Amino acid sequence: MTPEEVVAITAKHTYGTWRFQKNWTPLQIVDAEGCYFTDAAGKKYLDLSSQLMCVSIGHKNKAVIQAIEDQAKKLAYAAPGFATEVRAELSKLLLEVLPKGLEKFYFSTSGTEANEAAIKIARMYTGKYKIISRYNSYHGSTAASIAATGDPRRWAVEPSGKIDGVIFAPECNCYRCPLNHSYPDCEIACANYIEHMIKNESNVAAIILEPVVGTNGILIPPKEYLPRLRKICDDYNVLLIADEVMSGWGRTGKWFAVDHWDVQPDILTTAKGITSAYVPLGLTATTMKIADYFNDHYFSHGHTYEAHPLTLAPAIAAINELRNNKLIDRAVEMGEYLNEKLSTLKAKHPSIGDVRGIGLFYAVELVKNQKTKESFNTKEDKVNGKPLLVDKIAAEMMKRGVYIQSWVSHFIIAPPLIISKEDIDFAVKNLDEALTIADDALKA
Numbered sequence: 108m109t110p111e112e113v114v115a116i117t118a119k120h121t122y123g124t125w126r127f128q129k130n131w132t133p134l135q136i137v138d139a140e141g142c143y144f145t146d147a148a149g150k151k152y153l154d155l156s157s158q159l160m161c162v163s164i165g166h167k168n169k170a171v172i173q174a175i176e177d178q179a180k181k182l183a184y185a186a187p188g189f190a191t192e193v194r195a196e197l198s199k200l201l202l203e204v205l206p207k208g209l210e211k212f213y214f215s216t217s218g219t220e221a222n223e224a225a226i227k228i229a230r231m232y233t234g235k236y237k238i239i240s241r242y243n244s245y246h247g248s249t250a251a252s253i254a255a256t257g258d259p260r261r262w263a264v265e266p267s268g269k270i271d272g273v274i275f276a277p278e279c280n281c282y283r284c285p286l287n288h289s290y291p292d293c294e295i296a297c298a299n300y301i302e303h304m305i306k307n308e309s310n311v312a313a314i315i316l317e318p319v320v321g322t323n324g325i326l327i328p329p330k331e332y333l334p335r336l337r338k339i340c341d342d343y344n345v346l347l348i349a350d351e352v353m354s355g356w357g358r359t360g361k362w363f364a365v366d367h368w369d370v371q372p373d374i375l376t377t378a379k380g381i382t383s384a385y386v387p388l389g390l391t392a393t394t395m396k397i398a399d400y401f402n403d404h405y406f407s408h409g410h411t412y413e414a415h416p417l418t419l420a421p422a423i424a425a426i427n428e429l430r431n432n433k434l435i436d437r438a439v440e441m442g443e444y445l446n447e448k449l450s451t452l453k454a455k456h457p458s459i460g461d462v463r464g465i466g467l468f469y470a471v472e473l474v475k476n477q478k479t480k481e482s483f484n485t486k487e488d489k490v491n492g493k494p495l496l497v498d499k500i501a502a503e504m505m506k507r508g509v510y511i512q513s514w515v516s517h518f519i520i521a522p523p524l525i526i527s528k529e530d531i532d533f534a535v536k537n538l539d540e541a542l543t544i545a546d547d548a549l550k551a
């Protein structure tokens with residue numbers, strides 16, 4: 108097949124997700140290794156966003172590929188009702204790396220399924236049905252997960268494609284506080300407001316949140332926020348669900364983002380980095396207290412592909428690669444280097460409103476005006492298919508051989524944790540030059 112045919116058939120016969128289908132001409136990728144991928148014309152791109160913030164250990168990792176091959180030869184599939192060695196081995200490993208107290212696991216094949224299971228488990232266990240989520244969040248595309256999503260991807264499926272009972276709290280965003288406060292004078296009003304919601308709503312089963320918000324802007328809470336929410340949850344018998352689909356597996360410089368604040372969630376969900384996306388795997392991890400409830404109550408959930416051996420073996424290999432190659436320490440070290448470089452850009456470009464991040468998880472947010480923080484584009488622009496300034500800059504970056512994810516008014520920088528200083532220099536130099544587009548837009 109010619110590259111033209113590959114692109115034409117892909118665009119005509121398969122759906123381009125989260126977009127209007129018109130004018131979709133996807134780039135064909137033919138190869139990927141380390142921090143780079145290659146298109147059909149042989150051009151190489153630095154993968155500054157690990158595809159969808161998921162290929163954490165980099166492309167073509169030999170140990171993970173070997174684990175897939177070995178498992179395929181040994182036992183490719185077993186129905187979820189059977190025990191397998193790989194299931195037991197991964198469970199043992201998870202007990203070593205997950206936050207303390209999370210000891211019973213449900214394996215699925217995506218982040219959205221992991222959250223579906225979490226919400227269902229929370230409702231069955233508590234007997235309550237309301238779920239508090241926050242604006243500026245993404246939890247997945249299926250009924251409960253999209254209902255719990257605060258960003259505009261939810262709008263198009265309302266009211267038919269989602270579940271009832273989800274209510275939204277203000278997000279914790281110290282750059283654009285939804286309550287117009289500033290930290291630390293605010294005394295974490297955004298967390299305290301959630302207590303007010305719980306008291307006035309009643310029937311709240313759980314709060315679901317990204318401990319460090321991903322796609323919606325790498326929002327890092329101040330140190331008091333998560334411990335305060337943990338306390339509120341304990342006081343009102345509400346479960347805390349940490350969605351670490353994107354923030355887990357070393358991305359923030361710890362195994363899990365909640366580890367930064369020593370907070371133990373009742374349920375933790377994850378996917379993406381668990382296998383570095385070599386195969387699709389989702390995980391819902393719960394405490395034994397929750398698990399024990401189902402000793403005498405029907406666990407009403409399951410999938411044909413639950414605990415699929417081919418998804419579990421590469422997870423073991425990917426986790427061991429993180430550990431053996433000390434990639435989480437590396438995320439801290441390279442994150443500091445990246446922060447230095449991006450801060451230099453901020454000082455130079457009037458179009459940068461904020462640079463924020465933790466580990467190798469950074470956002471560069473663009474504004475028309477650094478004082479008023481007015482954005483170039485809105486969420487409405489995004490879902491209405493209006494051309495966005497960040498997309499124009501991302502396209503310029505592609506021309507320059509750097510792939511970077513953009514969302515409404517910011518870029519998400521989350522490279523493989525194996526990235527070198529030279530690659531960071533290359534990326535930042537190109538971002539520096541491409542940002543001329545935004546600086547020029549200020550003059551227009």
Ligand SMILES: Cc1ncc(COP(=O)(O)O)c(C=O)c1O
Pocket residue numbers: 216217218219220222245246247248317321322350351352353354378379
């Ligand atoms: C925080 C978070 N939760 C859930 C999901 C959904 O994961 P998946 O796309 O694997 O269904 C994502 C995906 O980006 C995510 O970032």
